[in-house]
Amino acid sequence: MKGSFLSFIICCTLSALAQGKKGFVTTNQSTENIEEGFTIRTFDTRYEGVVGHPYLFESFLDIIVTTHSGDQVSFNGNLNIYEKAIVMNNSYKMLPLERVKNIEGEGKIFKILKENDQFLIVRNLHQGEDFSLLKSYNKIFKEAQYSGAYSAGKTRDQFKDNHQLLILRDNAMVPFRFNYSSIAELYGVPKKTVRQKIRDSYLNIQIEEQYSAILQLFE
Incomplete structure (x- = not known):
């Protein structure tokens, strides 16, 4: 595990140096604490050629990830909403969300919540006296529709936004229009x-x- 994590850091750093950008940086605590907070797995290219994308941001950018233990890391990456994992730019690695508390990018903070064993990626749009208005970010994957040689249906797989507003009150979330x-x-x-x-x-x-x-x- 430690060897894989160090390789991951080296990969990110070399990539950043090659691009002249900021690499993987711990903004507090130690590298060992960050290692304990994340599990790393290889990212694949299964979504090449698909219309749309599974990511939170339109492009890869510098983000700050905070773990539940308070550790923070800064790197160039994105959040794969569909896979529920953080992707490092040009590193082909993904960090699952089990230990992630929030992600900051584009001047906005996105919190990671867990509801019924499912991860929710939300942003607080308004804080009222006894409730919060949240936006939940979701993506759905629709397969291509083929109904014959002259099909007029969708002939390419695609990702579509499926975002939702929620009211959080008394530790309960309900949909809101x-x-x-x-x-x-x-x-x-x-x-x-x-x-x-x-x-x-x-x-x-x-x-x-x-x-x-x-x-x-x-x-």
Whole structure:
């Protein structure tokens, strides 16, 4: 295990030097602690030629990974949502999410939660008085559809986003649709009041970046 981990670090470092980018860096604690936090397995190329991608970010970038023990590592990589693992750029290695607490990239923090033995990748869009509005990031894999020589169906496998909004309250998560009716029910106010307040504030209920500002109107 230790030999594999050291090889992994060397691989990342050489790759970074070749590209003139930041490599695998521990931002606190020791390398041994990071080794205990991760299990490493080989990444394959099974998704070559597939439409779309299984990743959280559109491209590989510098990210910070924090473990449950408080250790942090910084490297150029991405998060494979479909495989539930962190991928190192040009290293062909994947780090499963068992010990990962959160991932930071593009100025945003994504938390790793576990619900019914399934990993959830979420971001907090709004913190209310007694609830949190979360966005859960998911990907689904759809196989190509063939129905004959002149098939009009999808002829290539593809990944599609399947993200979802959730309300976290009292340690329970329930699906949430960001519309006038759901907001009215959430705060116990008439639907017409919700519509009018949003209109008067020149906010757009369709824009995710404005969700928090909209909810603040009723707090």
